[in-house]
Amino acid sequence: xxxxxxxxxxxAALAANLAIAVAKFVAFLFSGSSSMLAESVHSLADSGxxxxxxxxxxRARRQATPQHPFGYGRERYIYAFxxxxxxxxxxxxxxxxxxxxxxxxxxxxxxxxWPVGVLVFAIIAETFSFRTAIKESNLLRxxxxxxxxxxxxxxxxxxxxxLEDLGALVGLILALGGVGMALATGDSVWDGxxxxxxxxxxxxxxxxxxxxxxxxxxxxxxxxxxxxxIEAAVVDGDTVTRIIHMRTLxxxxxELLVAAKIAVRHDDTAAEIASAIDAxxxxxxxxxxxxxxxxxxxDVYSETEAAKGPDPLATPGGPAPHGTEH
Numbered sequence: 602x603x604x605x606x607x608x609x610x611x612x613a614a615l616a617a618n619l620a621i622a623v624a625k626f627v628a629f630l631f632s633g634s635s636s637m638l639a640e641s642v643h644s645l646a647d648s649g650x651x652x653x654x655x656x657x658x659x660r661a662r663r664q665a666t667p668q669h670p671f672g673y674g675r676e677r678y679i680y681a682f683x684x685x686x687x688x689x690x691x692x693x694x695x696x697x698x699x700x701x702x703x704x705x706x707x708x709x710x711x712x713x714x715w716p717v718g719v720l721v722f723a724i725i726a727e728t729f730s731f732r733t734a735i736k737e738s739n740l741l742r743x744x745x746x747x748x749x750x751x752x753x754x755x756x757x758x759x760x761x762x763x764l765e766d767l768g769a770l771v772g773l774i775l776a777l778g779g780v781g782m783a784l785a786t787g788d789s790v791w792d793g794x795x796x797x798x799x800x801x802x803x804x805x806x807x808x809x810x811x812x813x814x815x816x817x818x819x820x821x822x823x824x825x826x827x828x829x830x831i832e833a834a835v836v837d838g839d840t841v842t843r844i845i846h847m848r849t850l851x852x853x854x855x856e857l858l859v860a861a862k863i864a865v866r867h868d869d870t871a872a873e874i875a876s877a878i879d880a881x882x883x884x885x886x887x888x889x890x891x892x893x894x895x896x897x898x899x900d901v902y903s904e905t906e907a908a909k910g911p912d913p914l915a916t917p918g919g920p921a922p923h924g925t926e927h
Contacts, residue, residue: 608655608658608758609733609737610730610733610734610737610738610758610759610762611651611654611655611658611758611762612651612655613729613730613733613734614647614651614730614733614734614762614765614766615648615651615652615655616730617726617727617729617730618644618645618647618648618651618730618769619644619648620726621644621719621722621723621726621727622641622644622645622648624719624722624723625637625638625640625641625644625719625723626638626641627715627719628641628715628716628718628719628720629641629716631711631712631715632710632711632712632713632715632716633708633709633710633711634710634716634776634780634783634792635699635700635702635703635792635793635796636716636775636776636779636780636792636795636796636799637715637716637719637720637776637780638699638796639695639696639699639700639776639796639799639800640720640723640772640773640776640799642691642692642695642696642699643692643696643769643772643799643803644723644769645691646687646688646691646692647688647692647765647769649687649691650684650687650688650761650765651762651765653680653683653684653687654677654680654681654684654757654758654761654762656680657676657677657679657680657681658677658680658758660673660676660680661673661674661675661676661677661853663676671852671856671858671894672852672853672856673853674851674852674853674854674855674856675817675818675852675853677756677757677758677853677854678757678814678817678818678854679818681757681758681761681810681814681817682810682811682814682815682818684761684765684810684814685807685808685810685811685814686807686811688765688803688806688807688810689803689804689807689808689811692800692803692807693800693801693802693803693804693807694800694804695800696796696797696799696800696803697797697800697801697804698800699793699796699800700793700794700795700796700797700798700799700800701793701797702793703789703790703792703793703796704790704793704794704797705793707788707789707790707792707793708789709787709789710780710783710784710789710792713780713784716776716780717777717780717781720773720776720777720780721777723769723773724770724773724774724777727766727769727770727773728770730766730769731763731766731767731769731770734759734762734763734766735763737759738750738759738760738763741754741756741759747763751763751764751809751813752813753824755817755821755824755851755854755855756854756855757813757814757817757854760810760813761810764806764809764810765806767806768802768803768806771802772799772802772803775795775798775799775802776795776796776799778795779791779792779793779794779795779796779798780792780795782794782795817851820850820851821850821851822848822849822850822851823849823851823857823859823889827849827857827889827891828847828849830888830889831847831849831859831885831888831889831892832844832847833888834881834884834885834887834888834889835847835861835863835881835884835885835897836863837877837880837881837884839877840865840866840869840873840874840876840877841863841864841865841877841878841881842864842865842866842902843863843864843902844861844862844863844864845861845862845863845864845900845902846861846862847859847860847861847862848860848861848917852893852894855891856891856893856894857889857891857892857893857894858892858893858894858895858896859885859892859894859895859896860895860896860897860898861896861897861898862897862898862899862900863878863881863897863898863899863900864899864900864901864902865877865899865900865901866901867901874899877899878897878899881897882895882897
């Protein structure tokens with residue numbers, strides 16, 4: 602659902618941005634407005650970003666290989682991170698440069714009705730794109746706030762499109778304000794100020810996207826709800842008596858790795874333990890369908906060992922065993 606919803610939102614945003622980019626650039630040619638030039642580059646960058654998201658989604662569907670045994674699901678995270686870089690460099694930095702040049706070397710706007718008309722058209726088109734992204738996101742957001750959805754969503758496409766569309770709408774309003782103030786005061790410096798504001802806005806959005814997608818690239822655990830379901834599914838109270846410790850990791854937006862050490866009774870036979878593990882794996886997949894890769898290690902629970910706390914040498918990222926330091 603999230604993949605199809607994300608694709609629908611991406612395509613809607615791509616169609617809107619391509620049309621808007623052409624219209625903005627035509628308005629720049631007729632009026633000389635730096636806000637319009639910055640906005641046309643912004644829309645062009647957004648179009649490229651949406652193309653990157655579509656490419657990432659397609660590449661992520663490739664089958665696993667011996668070299669990449671867990672598949673290519675994280676390609677979607679990589680391309681989402683590239684989007685933040687493009688938005689920062691092409692969109693934000695260009696707008697800052699153009700705004701600075703406009704303030705330093707102002708020139709009068711001509712044919713003002715071109716930028717105004719195009720901005721009104723662009724606001725309408727972006728509103729429809731933003732509405733599509735909101736509608737598709739609501740199918741997955743549940744009871745979470747918008748902030749929580751952007752911060753904790755494992756599928757990067759919808760948060761990226763949401764922030765891009767929000768930035769585009771605010772940027773259009775800033776551009777319209779800059780052009781309007783330039784016309785009202787006769788001072789085209791206001792056009793440059795509007796362009797600078799657009800650049801700052803795009804850089805802030807790019808930084809938010811970079812931080813969130815970096816976390817996904819590093820590898821995030823399952824959400825709290827999925828974790829509770831997995832824990833409840835593992836223990837049957839008969840052969841599997843408890844979870845000694847467990848790790849989860851998203852190897853893609855809709856693919857989850859589950860690794861756990863489980864406690865079994867000391868007098869159970871190997872056949873009974875194997876059967877209990879198979880049953881536990883089936884319960885996990887039924888409770889959390891995205892749990893594609895499951896590793897369960899049986900052990901005998903020891904209160905003495907548990908009292909010692911977690912072993913730092915067994916924790917990823919923990920201290921290296923003695924004699925292996927570099």
